[in-house]
Structure formats: C-alpha cells, structure tokens
Amino acid sequence: xxxxxxxxxxxxxxxxxxxxxxxxxxxxxxxxxxxxxxxxxxxxxxxxxxxxxxxxxxxxxxxxxxxxxxxxxxxxxxxxxxxxxxxxxxxxxxxxxxxxxxxxxxxxxxxxxxxxxxxxxxxxxxxxxxxxxxxxxxxxxxxxxxxxxxxxxxxxxxxxxxxxxxxxxxxxxxxxxxxxxxxxxxxxxxxxxxxxxxxxxxxxxxxxxxxxxxxxxxxxxxxxxxxxxxxxxxxxxxxxxxxxxxxxxxxxxxxxxxxxxxxxxxxxxxxxxxxxxxxxxxxx
Amino acid sequence: xxxxxxxxxxxxxxxxxxxxxxxxxxxxxxxxxxxxxxxxxxxxxxxxxxxxxxxxxxxxxxxxxxxxxxxxxxxxxxxxxxxxxxxxxxxxxxxxxxxxxxxxxxxxxxxxxxxxxxxxxxxxxxxxxxxxxxxxxxxxxxxxxxxxxxxxxxxxxxxxxxxxxxxxxxxxxxxxxxxxxxxxxxxxxxxxxxxxxxxxxxxxxxxxxxxxxxxxxxxxxxxxxxxxxxxxxxxxxxxxxxxxxxxxxxxxxxxxxxxxxxxxxxxxxxxxxxxxxxxxxxxx
Numbered sequence: 217x218x219x220x221x222x223x224x225x226x227x228x229x230x231x232x233x234x235x236x237x238x239x240x241x242x243x244x245x246x247x248x249x250x251x252x253x254x255x256x257x258x259x260x261x262x263x264x265x266x267x268x269x270x271x272x273x274x275x276x277x278x279x280x281x282x283x284x285x286x287x288x289x290x291x292x293x294x295x296x297x298x299x300x301x302x303x304x305x306x307x308x309x310x311x312x313x314x315x316x317x318x319x320x321x322x323x324x325x326x327x328x329x330x331x332x333x334x335x336x337x338x339x340x341x342x343x344x345x346x347x348x349x350x351x352x353x354x355x356x357x358x359x360x361x362x363x364x365x366x367x368x369x370x371x372x373x374x375x376x377x378x379x380x381x382x383x384x385x386x387x388x389x390x391x392x393x394x395x396x397x398x399x400x401x402x403x404x405x406x407x408x409x410x411x412x413x414x415x416x417x418x419x420x421x422x423x424x425x426x427x428x429x430x431x432x433x434x435x436x437x438x439x440x441x442x443x444x445x446x447x448x449x450x451x452x453x454x455x456x457x458x459x460x461x462x463x464x465x466x467x468x469x470x471x472x473x474x475x476x477x478x479x480x481x482x483x484x485x486x487x488x489x490x491x492x493x494x495x496x497x498x499x500x
Numbered sequence: 501x502x503x504x505x506x507x508x509x510x511x512x513x514x515x516x517x518x519x520x521x522x523x524x525x526x527x528x529x530x531x532x533x534x535x536x537x538x539x540x541x542x543x544x545x546x547x548x549x550x551x552x553x554x555x556x557x558x559x560x561x562x563x564x565x566x567x568x569x570x571x572x573x574x575x576x577x578x579x580x581x582x583x584x585x586x587x588x589x590x591x592x593x594x595x596x597x598x599x600x601x602x603x604x605x606x607x608x609x610x611x612x613x614x615x616x617x618x619x620x621x622x623x624x625x626x627x628x629x630x631x632x633x634x635x636x637x638x639x640x641x642x643x644x645x646x647x648x649x650x651x652x653x654x655x656x657x658x659x660x661x662x663x664x665x666x667x668x669x670x671x672x673x674x675x676x677x678x679x680x681x682x683x684x685x686x687x688x689x690x691x692x693x694x695x696x697x698x699x700x701x702x703x704x705x706x707x708x709x710x711x712x713x714x715x716x717x718x719x720x721x722x723x724x725x726x727x728x729x730x731x732x733x734x735x736x737x738x739x740x741x742x743x744x745x746x747x748x749x750x751x752x753x754x755x756x757x758x759x760x761x762x763x764x765x766x767x768x769x770x771x772x773x774x775x776x777x778x779x780x781x782x783x784x
Contacts, residue, residue: 265727267551298726305739442582443549445729455589 259363259382259389260284260306263436263445264299266292269322269480270439273299274395277308278361285360287312289380289395290438291325293492299325300332312358314339316397316438317377318346318488320410320481327493338491343369344376346489352378362387368425370399372418373406379425381433391432394449400426401437402444405458408470410481415470419463427453543647543666543673544568544590547720547729548583550576553606553764554723557583558679561592562645569644571596573664573679574722575609577776583609584616596642598623600681600722601661602630602772604694604765611777622775627653628660630773636662646671652709654683656702657690663709665717675716678733684710685721686728689742692754694765699754703747711737 260277273295277286286308291299303310310333313326318340326338326348339358342351352358354369358380365380380395382388398406400422408415426435431450454460458469487493544561557579561570570592575583587594594617597610602624610622610632623642626635636642638653642664649664664679666672682690684706692699710719715734737744742753771777 263729265549265729267727295727302728305735443551443579444586445547445549451589 260286260308261389261393262302264295264302266295266322268294270441271319271322272436272438272440272445273325274436275299275302275308276360276363276365277306278363281361283361284308286310287314287358287360287365288325288329289314290316290319290397291329293323293325293328296325296328296332300329303333310336311360312337312339312350314358314380315344315346315348315488316380316395316399317341317374318344318411318485319398319438320478320484320488321439322480323484323487324492327491330491331493341367341369341376341378343371344374346376347491354378357383363389365395370396370418370421370425371412372408372414372416372421373398373411375412377406377421381429391434391448392429393434393436394426394429395436395438396426397438400435400452400456400459402435402440402442402447403452403456405456407473407475407478409473409475410478411485415467416463418470419459419466422459427459544570544592545673545677546586548579548586550579550606552578554725555603555606556720556722556724556729557609558720559583559586559592560644560647560649561590562647565645567645568592569595571598571642571644571649572609572613573598574600574603574681575613577607577609577612580609580612580616584613587617594620595644596621596623596634598642598664599628599630599632599772600664600679600683601625601658602628602695602769603682603722604762604768604772605723606764607768607771608776611775614775615777625651625653625660625662627655628658630660631775638662641667647673649679654680654702654705654709655696656692656698656700656705657682657695659696661690661705665713675718675732676714677718677720678710678713679720679722680710681722684719684736684740684743686719686724686726686731687736687740689740691757691759691762693757693759694762695769699751700747702754703743703750706743711743 258279260279262275264273271292273291274289275286277284284307286303288299291313313329313336315324330336330338337349339350339352340346340348342353352367354367356367357364364383366383368379368381370377370379377397377399379399382393408418427449429449433449435447458466542563544563546559548557555576557575558573561568568591570587572583575597597613597620599608599610614620614622621633623634623636624630624632626637636651638651640651641648648667652663652665654661654663661681661683663683666677692702711733713733717733719731742750
C-alpha cells in the first residue's frame, strides 16, 4: 500500500496517526458520528462542468493546511484555463492532476496543466497502462494536506478504471464522497464494449467496491447527461436501472445497448494514454 | 413579516422558538461555530441543470422532519418530470415551487408541477406582479420542516427579483446558502435592460443584501454558462468582474454590454407571469 502525502518540500512521507491542524478533544463518551461533527475537516470542494462532453471535473483542497494543497480529478483540456484561474483565485496550490481512467470521450487536461503549473504530478492507475508521473493501485492513499482519497479498483468500463473515495475517519469529509469515473453514473453506468470493457467485471466492481460504502456516501461521476450533479450509494442501489438488477439481467442490458461507435475515441484514447499531450511525450 | 411553516395539516403557523427534532445540549461554554457543528440540520440538497437555458433548479428538503417537506427553486418546464421523479425517489413531500423572479429565458415549471402534484403552492415576490399562490416580501421566512429560507429583495435585473437565503442559526445549514437568481451570477450578473431592470438598483441590491452575508456563504445562481456550480460571497466580492467595481464603473459596464434581444423573452415572460401555464390561468 502506498501513501502520497503532500508536504511543503513536495516530498512524500508515510501516513501519520495524528495529522496536523486538528483540534483534539476528550472523546471517550462520544460516538463516532458525534466526533465527525466536532472535528470537521475543511474541504474546499468544487464541481465543474464541461458542456461539450458533459464531463465533470472536481477540485478538492484542504483549507486548513497552510499551503492549501489541491488536486483536480478528471480535468478536461478545453477547460484547463477556467480551472487554473479558479485554483489561483481560491489561493490553492495544485499538486495533483488525477484521472479515473483513460477517457474515450474527451482529452484529459492533465498534460496541459503540467505545462502551465510547475510541480503538478499526474496520477492514473497502474492497470491503465497509460503514462503519468505516479501510478496508483487499490488501497493507495492520495493526500492533500490531511485529507486523503483512497484508491479502489473498479474495472469494467475500462480495464484500468478506479474510483477515488474520501477517507474513512472523523477528520475526513462527512459523509464520504466517491468519484466514480464512468464505472457508476447517476442512474446509469459507462459502456463496456471498448477498452477492455466487461459487463461482468463492472457489475462486480460496483457491487463490491461502491455499493459496500455507507449508504449516504455522495457519488460524483465523470459525466452526467440529464443535469444531475450528485447521487448517493443508497439511491443507486435502489434506483439505478442497470446496476440495481441481478448480474445476468445487467449483462443482458449492457449487451443490447446498441450504442454508436464513440465519436471521440480515436482521438481521445491515444492522446489520453500520454496525459493528453501526444506531441510532448518526453515531458510527461 | 410573514412566516410560512409547513405542518402535516398543510396549514401555516407562526415561528416557534424551539423547533422540533433537535437535540438540545448545555451550551453555555460553547461558541456559536462549535454549536453549529454539534446541532446540525439535515438538509437534503440537490442542484439540477437544464442544458438548453443553462438554468439551475434547486431541491431542498428537511430530512429530519417525518414528512421530509421539500421545495424547488426555479424549476424549468422541460425538466419537471426529472425533478418530480427525484422528489419521489428521495421520499420527499414537495410543498412549494418557488421562483426568484419572472424569468425571460425559460418557462417556469411551477404551474406544471401544480398540475402533477396536489397541494404544492407556488411562490413568487409580491413586487413581481406575477400570479402565484403565495407572495413573499423582504423579511418573510419560508419553512420546510425546521429549515427556512429568508426572503431578501434584490431588484435590478427585474423589479421583483428576490434572493432566498438559508436561515441564520445553529440549527440551519452551515455555511449559509444564498439562491441569487439572476441578481448575482458566478463572476457575472443578470442584464439590466429589460423588465424594469436598473444597474443602479442591482448594484445596491447585491452590495446591501448579498455582500453583507458571511464571506463563506455559498452562492447558487439561477444560471451558469461556463460550468461553475457554486461560488461564495468572499470570492464574488473579490473577483466578480462587474460587481467588485465601484458603482459608476458597474453602471458603465452594464450600459455597454450590447447584448442581443433575449430570444425567449416574448414567450417566457407572459407565460411566467402566470406560473408558466397561460392556458389554465384559473387554476394557478
């Protein structure tokens, strides 16, 4: 298991039991949920939308850390300038540009961000076989200040799909938040007919890695096409028209979607394999 | 000052000092911000997007009240079915469909909602001169369970524009949330050249009614065209390219926007004056 922890010198150190910047109170007689209320983390959180590909980019930062370290999940090349302007206005220090998977419908902004902000590291799953500065595996933790994202493997839309879940603990965001990429969409899911996709794997991924989270966990997907911004584990378990079904029904549904060939795939996938910047492979 | 409070019999009663469903603890030695953490309200909150007019609709409900009473702010006619399906799935009881103003760019869903869900009351400002079941004035409070919205007059985009602000108190959402309609958009504002608009009035409205809220107040506008979902008072005071300027500069900017005639205004405004349903005026 690997831990990425931001420090002012930009080096990584392993997990510490007592993170900085928290108030410690006697808690013998308190419940966990009570503690969650009195020991808040101060997450800065922004959901950002890219209209053409209906992609959500997420900005997370630890406002209590003196450097306000931040990361972007699934940035889009077209909206990099908007996102970086916001990072600057909020006084944040962007340290990671991370992807849930190799997207087939838009070009990632990770590489472009690295050319514009020095010190930013790109992150993707090891199993994606894409290029990046850092590769994560299930169980790894990505820290921004004292807030962390846990890496969960959720293959099925692509072989290398991961879901990032905020930490489990009284000093982590409450309720928990899961950034599901295309594995789980609000009342839907990503297609499974390209890039090593497998409806069998996707069903297992969602049921073992996402539906086992607390029911109030907030779900933030990589896309939405109907104007929803967020869902919860409890809601999707009940109302997801595909994944609330049994596995065989799900596989049947996915086999009979008859979707057109993804219009951006031949441009986006080769580009996203190298952080969105095909021209400057050596700088990734 | 008027108070709209939901009760199971659907009648209104006046404000009570000790709302139900809250835990009371000895708080002599605690600060207000500490109390805010240990006496949480349980707001259900959803931001919903209508792509064609780039309109945000907001769903708010009190999850601690046994009936889970809910309201929709600025529903759009086209997305009423989506919104009502969500209300149903979340097990909420929709009691109000409220508008920030008479919109010129889309048809409100208020009237349509009333035809589909019995008991829902439409709300708009008295100064809008539009039709609705209930009219609000500055200082009024609209209750869903124990959570309330305070009404603030923010004319300037239209004469009847209001901003709804979540309550001030330890049992209300923290940080506060302001639904600004078109008075204040993220890094922008609504135009002031139609419907009794006035750049002079808009400047005063925003500076006296919105910029005086705590700086961490979350701002949720009626529209966004660049993919932003939320801002804060502090951010807009610093970075709003129009409203962070002095009044004369602001008035000059607004006078020189050279915007085209609003394409939907001739359909939307007459319709929205009667809750979005011109045909069935008598049922509003």
